[in-house]
Amino acid sequence: MNWDEFGSWGRRVSDWAQDYHLTVGDRPVRAQTRPGDILNALPAAPPNTPEDMEEVFRDFEDIVMPGITHWQHPRFFAYFNSNAAAPSVLAEFLVSAIAPQCMLWQTSPAATELETRMMDWLRQSLDLPDGFAGVIQDSASSATLAAVLTMREKALNWTGNSAGLTGRAQLRVYCSDEVHTSVDRAIWVSGIGQDNLVRIPIKGDWRGMDPEALDAAIRADKAAGLTPAGVILCVGGTGTGATDPVDACLDVAARHGLFTHVDAAWAGSAMICPEFRHYWPGIERADSIVFNPHKWLGVQFDCSAHFLRTPQDLVRTLAIQPEYLKTHGHDGIINYSEWSVPLGRRFRALKIWFLLRAYGLEGLRNRLRNHIAWSVALHDQLAATPGFEIVTPPMWSLFTFRYVPGGTVDPDDLNLRLVNTINDDGRIYLTQTRVDGDLVIRFQAGQFETTEEDVMMAYDVITEIAAVLK
Numbered sequence: 001m002n003w004d005e006f007g008s009w010g011r012r013v014s015d016w017a018q019d020y021h022l023t024v025g026d027r028p029v030r031a032q033t034r035p036g037d038i039l040n041a042l043p044a045a046p047p048n049t050p051e052d053m054e055e056v057f058r059d060f061e062d063i064v065m066p067g068i069t070h071w072q073h074p075r076f077f078a079y080f081n082s083n084a085a086a087p088s089v090l091a092e093f094l095v096s097a098i099a100p101q102c103m104l105w106q107t108s109p110a111a112t113e114l115e116t117r118m119m120d121w122l123r124q125s126l127d128l129p130d131g132f133a134g135v136i137q138d139s140a141s142s143a144t145l146a147a148v149l150t151m152r153e154k155a156l157n158w159t160g161n162s163a164g165l166t167g168r169a170q171l172r173v174y175c176s177d178e179v180h181t182s183v184d185r186a187i188w189v190s191g192i193g194q195d196n197l198v199r200i201p202i203k204g205d206w207r208g209m210d211p212e213a214l215d216a217a218i219r220a221d222k223a224a225g226l227t228p229a230g231v232i233l234c235v236g237g238t239g240t241g242a243t244d245p246v247d248a249c250l251d252v253a254a255r256h257g258l259f260t261h262v263d264a265a266w267a268g269s270a271m272i273c274p275e276f277r278h279y280w281p282g283i284e285r286a287d288s289i290v291f292n293p294h295k296w297l298g299v300q301f302d303c304s305a306h307f308l309r310t311p312q313d314l315v316r317t318l319a320i321q322p323e324y325l326k327t328h329g330h331d332g333i334i335n336y337s338e339w340s341v342p343l344g345r346r347f348r349a350l351k352i353w354f355l356l357r358a359y360g361l362e363g364l365r366n367r368l369r370n371h372i373a374w375s376v377a378l379h380d381q382l383a384a385t386p387g388f389e390i391v392t393p394p395m396w397s398l399f400t401f402r403y404v405p406g407g408t409v410d411p412d413d414l415n416l417r418l419v420n421t422i423n424d425d426g427r428i429y430l431t432q433t434r435v436d437g438d439l440v441i442r443f444q445a446g447q448f449e450t451t452e453e454d455v456m457m458a459y460d461v462i463t464e465i466a467a468v469l470k
């Protein structure tokens with residue numbers, strides 16, 4: 001296939017994409033294939049001679065599409081949504097056509113400068129103070145790793161990268177049990193070690209870290225000759241939306257001079273609405289904050305916004321400048337590859353620009369507010385339905401529940417069967433989590449095209465299937 005044929009295929013692909021998005025609600029949300037189905041339908045060896053695009057495209061529809069779980073389905077209520085609003089998909093199409101590698105300012109000045117501007121637009125959208133500077137990371141996991149490496153270097157007075165960790169007092173990092181597993185992995189990869197990730201007990205409806213227990217843990221570690229390095233907070237944890245008391249925890253961290261990172265990968269998008277900012281009072285004092293515009297905000301995956309109060313600390317931790325990466329003769333330019341672990345960078349700012357301009361903040365706020373209102377309405381209905389109990393209350397659009405009709409012997413088994421049967425049915429898609437050891441079902445709404453009817457259909461499907469479970 002040559003570029004002179006690209007236009008006709010490109011038109012066909014964009015028509016296909018439009019039709020897909022307009023009709024995806026008719027498909028089962030979760031793929032209904034068995035393990036190996038797709039693998040076995042694929043030839044074991046690569047083709048030796050060119051094949052017709054027509055055949056490739058047909059196999060894409062016949063072999064690949066049945067094995068897709070439809071993340072853009074309006075009744076995808078599992079995990080957290082990973083939205084792909086139409087304007088951001090268009091931007092990605094353009095980016096994949098021009099395919100720049102944006103590691104340095106000079107390898108595409110427009111990518112760097114648009115990124116600077118877009119991160120500042122997002123900063124303003126969240127009402128963070130103008131001292132914060134942002135960078136787009138490929139994932140929240142990468143942002144958290146970069147933050148942990150920064151807290152490690154600061155705690156070691158910038159000698160960890162050169163001298164390693166051997167023969168020093170153990171570094172200690174503090175968080176609750178509700179943080180995402182990306183925190184554990186950042187601790188492993190940074191060499192700090194799981195045993196030095198200190199879990200602080202939680203309390204209250206928000207399932208947030210107890211600041212007094214945090215303070216006590218840091219004091220005990222100091223007394224034992226260990227080296228506290230930083231505190232990782234969550235605002236909108238993955239399981240139940242757990243949210244630490246940001247103000248009080250940042251107070252404790254400041255008292256001990258510790259670096260702080262806030263993981264708001266999902267809930268950060270909601271902070272474009274002023275009425276939700278009470279969930280992170282004092283956030284302007286955090287050192288590092290991550291949220292994923294590729295989740296709730298509608299930017300096509302992947303796009304993670306990482307804000308830093310003192311970006312020099314991050315750059316000091318991660319920048320390497322061999323001669324061939326230097327940009328001579330330009331002062332004051334930013335090379336964003338110095339702000340992240342990977343060197344190569346995609347042009348991700350374009351899709352933020354397209355999205356924000358196509359919807360405006362008000363258009364995005366309306367969507368999020370609807371998702372939350374509809375989710376709360378569903379919560380109210382389930383709470384009033386005999387046999388169902390709410391386990392954790394709505395945090396934004398996320399709540400958890402269980403089905404425990406009278407005489408239930410093994411509620412974990414019943415709820416696991418309920419969620420599996422619902423997902424086999426295909427009309428909606430839910431996932432489970434554990435709360436204080438119990439298996440519970442999560443519900444969250446956040447798909448861009450979801451409607452009130454879609455959310456309310458979840459009530460019908462859940463209660464209808466529960467009623468026939470033995």
Ligand SMILES: *Cc1c(COP(=O)(O)O)cnc(C)c1O
Binds near residue numbers: 140
């Ligand atoms: C989704 C999520 C992550 C991980 O995000 P990636 O971008 O996939 O690395 C981390 N923390 C929280 C709270 C999340 O919801």
